[in-house]
Amino acid sequence: MTALDFGSVPERVELYLRELFWQRVNPLLLCFDAGWELRDVRGDAAHYGLDGNDPGQGVQTLRDLFIGLPLHEPQDVPFVELANGRSAHLHLIPDGDIFYVLMLDADTERDRRRVQQQLGHEEALASQAKTKAIGQLKQIRSELERQHSRLEEAHALKNALIATLSHEFRTPLTSIFGYLQLAERRAGDEPAMREALHAVRRNASYLFTLAENLLEYGRGESTAPLLNPTPVDLESLTRDLDAMFRPLAEEKGLEFRVALKLDEVAEPVFDEIRLRQILVNLLSNAVRYTRRGEVTAEIVWRAQTLGIDITDTGIGIAAAHRDGVFVPFNRGGHAGSKGAGLGLSIVKRMVEQMHGTLAFDSEVGRGSSFRVMLPRARERPAAHADDAIAPRFWLQGRSILVADDDSDVAHLLEALLGDLGFRVRVVADAQSAVLEAMAGRPDVLLIDVELSGLSGNAAVYKLRSRGYKGRIVTLSATATAEAREAALRAGADHYLTKPLNVEQFVHVMQQAASTGWSGENHEPDDA
């Protein structure tokens, strides 16, 4: 095969090639002397954005393109986008005292490359965005998990509140029972008085049961039970039950019996409060849901096990409701019943905590029978909870820089912080906040996120990226986890939302001021 070169190409083909090349590259040749004085122009100057009548005007632009490059050496600068949007390959060709600048059209090639490159870049950006989105989804998931655990905490808090309140009920109720007994003894045969006292006892008894149940419910199912096993005087317990329920039963015309059988020589050891509550709850239900007939309780201490049988001839529980009997706040078991619906669920929980068993039989209209078996417990000292000590901080003389462009809010913050003992300085924009914080090093910077112009987050970022170590609290009207996360990521230590919760605000300010510049650790805190 013969090599193809200019000399071997037929004249007609060579001519064709020349025309084709000329047409496609549309060359423009400019000739300059060593001082960039334009000597000659050949070609379509207007095509390259140069004034066809005065191409010298665009010389400065061309000159800029060769800054720093030696003019005595050939130069090749491909794909230069010109002022008129066209793309050209630029060549500098030295020739003795003069040099040429040759411009060749690169539009077609530029456009072809741009389409490919644009696609590639957009694809890469989309892929990065996708990776980021997946990461964000994972974050959302872990945020949901965090929220779930927060809900659990809130649930525990609610339980603790119930427990505290119900605990507070117990002391006065105990006193009420004591005085009731005294009053009943002294009331003599006065029927109206006796009736009134019975009513008080009945209702106080109900309140007592409710308080005890709430107390137990408040301990929470997930909390490991703190059992307090001690030797139990079963005879005394039986007497108490009789004293508590006999009057209520007799008032309804019911026969009431409590029997105790002691067939075991070993001392019975149980968590007495729980044992008492199991008995009270079961008897309370039995008396409440029995209109006629009898309620009996049989307590047997035998073979290291305490057996409890509570039987009544009451309304009974329909088969359809049997499964829900032990669900908290479920009152479907006894139609038309009053009460919180906690009693049986608590009995079940306590029996389980005490490693016992619970079973029941019931027939609508004929009555119910509950059977509890509790194994003897081993004595154990009671656990003690640690007391948390709330920290107190002294803010007098601490400095704070407030950045908020809403003058009303700024005044409010100034007043609040002044009351807390801070020396307050207020600025209205983020840029000033950055400058003042860097110069003045306040103990705390309180900055609004939604500032006009540079945002609060951007200002915080700029400070942190310059090594600013002071405490920063951001304030925002956006109460979302994402907004909070973004603010903390930018470098804030605390994130507060509007409207201000004053208590939380004070707490956060105390916390921030207490660490101030001395704290090198800038792990954000939860606010």
Add this chain to the structure above:
Amino acid sequence: MTATAHKLCMIGDFGVGKTSLVSRFVHSTFSEKYLTTIGVKVDSKEVALAGRAPCKLVLWDIAGKSHLDALNMTYLRGASALLLVADGTRERSLHAALNLLMQSRTLLPDAAIVLAVNKLDLVEQWEVAPAALNELRRTLPVHETSARSGEGVEAVFADIATRLTS
């Protein structure tokens, strides 16, 4: 007084906002649309500095790459300054900028070099941590910029001009 012209090359990964920074600085405009740069686009602007001779920056907006290839090397020849550009929302673009810095140092040992971390208006989405920039500032002038809002744009070019005229 005639301003001395200095060639300033802008390099960085694709999509970090080099073209947008030039548009903001030279024409005070911004476009949301992303259009990839092919080759190079050259623009210029004179910068007035207090107490100094005026300085003309000839801005070479070079097609985005995470590393320097032969073509980009061609464009860098004769440059007095380099503006490395990264996108704060893409940490890897900062790595790319630092990679470009290492590569270009051998080619342009005396060039003034400044880093612009762009897209400050999207600071909530930034992957680049403030501590990382604080660390970088020990060895490199760093500016946070936003071509969209204009924040920090004048400052970064003024910084380069100052370095070129001092």
